[in-house]
Amino acid sequence: MAPLIRHIRSAGIGAAALLAASCELPPPAVTSATWTLDAPAAGEGFQLRLPTFEVPYGHEEQSCYFVRVPDLADGQDFWIDHVRIATSVGSHHLNVFRVRTIVGLDPAAGEPTKIGPYDATVIYGHDDYQHNPCWASANWADWPLLANTQSPLDAGPYTDWQLPDGVAIRFSPGEMLMVQPHYVNGAVQPTPVAADVGINFDRSKVADPMELGTLFATQQSIRVCQSQPAPTFTGTCRFPTAVTITAANGHFHSRGRELSMYVWDGASTRHPPATDLFYDSRSWNNPPMTTGIDRPVPAGSGVWWNCSYQWRAPASGCDTVNAKDPEHAGDCCYVFGGNTDVGEHCNVFVYYYPKLSTDVFCN
Amino acid sequence: MIRAARLFGSLGLVALAACQGGGAQPPPAGCFVGDLAASPALTLVYQTPDLALAPVTDGGSLPLIVPPQGGEVLIIGVRALNIDGCPLTMSTSLALPSGVVAAFERRPVNLQPARDGWLEPVNPAGLANFSNLPACPIAGLEQSIDGERYQLTVEVEDRAGRTAQASATIVPTCDAAAVPATCRCLCAAGYVLGSSCS
Numbered sequence: 425m426a427p428l429i430r431h432i433r434s435a436g437i438g439a440a441a442l443l444a445a446s447c448e449l450p451p452p453a454v455t456s457a458t459w460t461l462d463a464p465a466a467g468e469g470f471q472l473r474l475p476t477f478e479v480p481y482g483h484e485e486q487s488c489y490f491v492r493v494p495d496l497a498d499g500q501d502f503w504i505d506h507v508r509i510a511t512s513v514g515s516h517h518l519n520v521f522r523v524r525t526i527v528g529l530d531p532a533a534g535e536p537t538k539i540g541p542y543d544a545t546v547i548y549g550h551d552d553y554q555h556n557p558c559w560a561s562a563n564w565a566d567w568p569l570l571a572n573t574q575s576p577l578d579a580g581p582y583t584d585w586q587l588p589d590g591v592a593i594r595f596s597p598g599e600m601l602m603v604q605p606h607y608v609n610g611a612v613q614p615t616p617v618a619a620d621v622g623i624n625f626d627r628s629k630v631a632d633p634m635e636l637g638t639l640f641a642t643q644q645s646i647r648v649c650q651s652q653p654a655p656t657f658t659g660t661c662r663f664p665t666a667v668t669i670t671a672a673n674g675h676f677h678s679r680g681r682e683l684s685m686y687v688w689d690g691a692s693t694r695h696p697p698a699t700d701l702f703y704d705s706r707s708w709n710n711p712p713m714t715t716g717i718d719r720p721v722p723a724g725s726g727v728w729w730n731c732s733y734q735w736r737a738p739a740s741g742c743d744t745v746n747a748k749d750p751e752h753a754g755d756c757c758y759v760f761g762g763n764t765d766v767g768e769h770c771n772v773f774v775y776y777y778p779k780l781s782t783d784v785f786c787n
Numbered sequence: 788m789i790r791a792a793r794l795f796g797s798l799g800l801v802a803l804a805a806c807q808g809g810g811a812q813p814p815p816a817g818c819f820v821g822d823l824a825a826s827p828a829l830t831l832v833y834q835t836p837d838l839a840l841a842p843v844t845d846g847g848s849l850p851l852i853v854p855p856q857g858g859e860v861l862i863i864g865v866r867a868l869n870i871d872g873c874p875l876t877m878s879t880s881l882a883l884p885s886g887v888v889a890a891f892e893r894r895p896v897n898l899q900p901a902r903d904g905w906l907e908p909v910n911p912a913g914l915a916n917f918s919n920l921p922a923c924p925i926a927g928l929e930q931s932i933d934g935e936r937y938q939l940t941v942e943v944e945d946r947a948g949r950t951a952q953a954s955a956t957i958v959p960t961c962d963a964a965a966v967p968a969t970c971r972c973l974c975a976a977g978y979v980l981g982s983s984c985s
Contacts, residue, residue, distance in 0.1 A: 524981035525985065562854075566980055567981065568981050644856050651815075658892060665927065693888060693942075751913040752910075753814075757915075786858075
């Protein structure tokens with residue numbers, strides 16, 4: 425843990441409360457759930473600390489904050505090799521993307537706000553997954569992933585990611601970033617105090633580092649149905665060049681049983697051998713952010729993933745789940761996206777170096 | 788090669804099991820159609836931009852479609868006989884002539900009896916019972932996706948372990964895309980994620 429991070433461990437939040445089966449249960453007793461994260465010294469990085477916000481019980485809050493990278497190097501690009509993210513209890517995910525093509529999610533349409541000293545805008549998605557552009561992932565399909573973390577409930581509120589020696593993330597002053605927190609407040613995943621998110625980006629002292637690349641993949645049209653309660657969805661995604669995988673994590677919701685990632689040779693349609701496994705998560709609400717993987721893969725390779733699920737009866741009843749199913753199958757199917765109680769995901773985040781040509785998005 | 792005598796023709800000797808798919812009814816627990824003693828037969832279909840089923844023909848074009856989560860995909864389905872379609876595990880790949888696999892995905896799908904006695908995707912206008920095969924962008928390919936020849940291969944397996952495979956040479960195309968220029972940009976060889984396609 426970096427010395428500037430002081431962890432105040434939350435009290436009273438146990439796995440039993442997080443895995444409670446019914447959303448009708450009263451909120452669990454939580455007495456403290458906060459953190460501190462000192463900003464980098466002037467010139468040594470920057471901090472993005474979002475305004476705190478409340479998440480009413482029985483609701484979710486997903487919002488999209490837009491802010492420009494500050495100028496730390498007299499107008500020149502600069503490098504970051506240490507990312508520290510702090511999220512108060514209740515964080516479902518926190519993703520940071522670089523804004524590119526504007527489709528339906530427009531920073532200019534957001535409400536003005538401040539992220540620390542920086543001017544910003546925000547589009548509050550609340551839990552309106554059906555209509556709000558902050559929930560529609562197609563809106564950021566060509567926005568390169570920058571960093572992410574998920575609910576670190578039993579590990580503490582911090583993700584402390586020191587990149588490998590000589591590897592760093594490139595930032596350009598003025599580049600627009602999108603910071604997307606998603607909080608859930610219910611019996612399954614409580615948010616007992618105001619949601620609080622901070623990110624520190626610490627500058628690299630290496631003069632000419634290798635650039636970090638990112639891979640974000642999302643499997644299309646997944647569904648977890650009552651009649652076929654244990655499906656597995658498999659996908660692949662190619663790297664642009666020979667790379668070294670350095671970090672990874674995965675994302676699904678509470679029906680998720682296992683999300684595994686393997687090095688894929690880019691030529692076979694047979695399952696990779698167990699020796700090629702580099703990431704495995706069986707924890708939907710606290711998936712590991714695996715760092716230090718340092719797995720070189722040759723040119724033409726990629727990632728093979730499996731997302732496995734176990735259907736369970738929705739606490740709110742099948743009508744709410746059926747209402748979201750675009751297929752109208754009447755089979756109590758959890759389908760892609762949306763709120764955690766009625767939707768599912770199979771998302772893959774992989775970080776690699778060197779980025780010689782492009783970041784990667786696979787659908 | 789597509790292994791089937793006819794794609795949409797009738798097959799009078801096919802015995803239909805009770806497989807009531809679609810609508811608001813969940814798929815039944817099994818819906819074998821055909822002859823238990825016969826080898827499974829399989830043909831490839833795709834979903835057209837107007838949400839109809841069409842046969843995949845060797846050397847033919849297939850439309851690239853923007854799916855709900857972004858990018859461009861091919862919506863590939865199967866018609867099958869002598870197999871249980873409730874569910875099938877469907878494995879689909881798109882490969883270059885060199886053998887490089889551009890994309891691969893595997894998922895469970897449900898089929899239902901069609902008028903000709905074959906099984907076809909439940910809800911042919913939906914996405915759930917098709918392979919949503921990722922097509923664009925794909926990093927690191929030496930050729931474009933749009934307008935180039937690829938080998939499409941589908942393998943299916945039912946719960947009893949019956950398997951079948953079909954493949955065809957296809958040409959993904961942006962011609963029917965909502966914004967063809969954007970599609971061609973995303974599908975170009977060497978596309979850099981986030982570069983302007985407008």
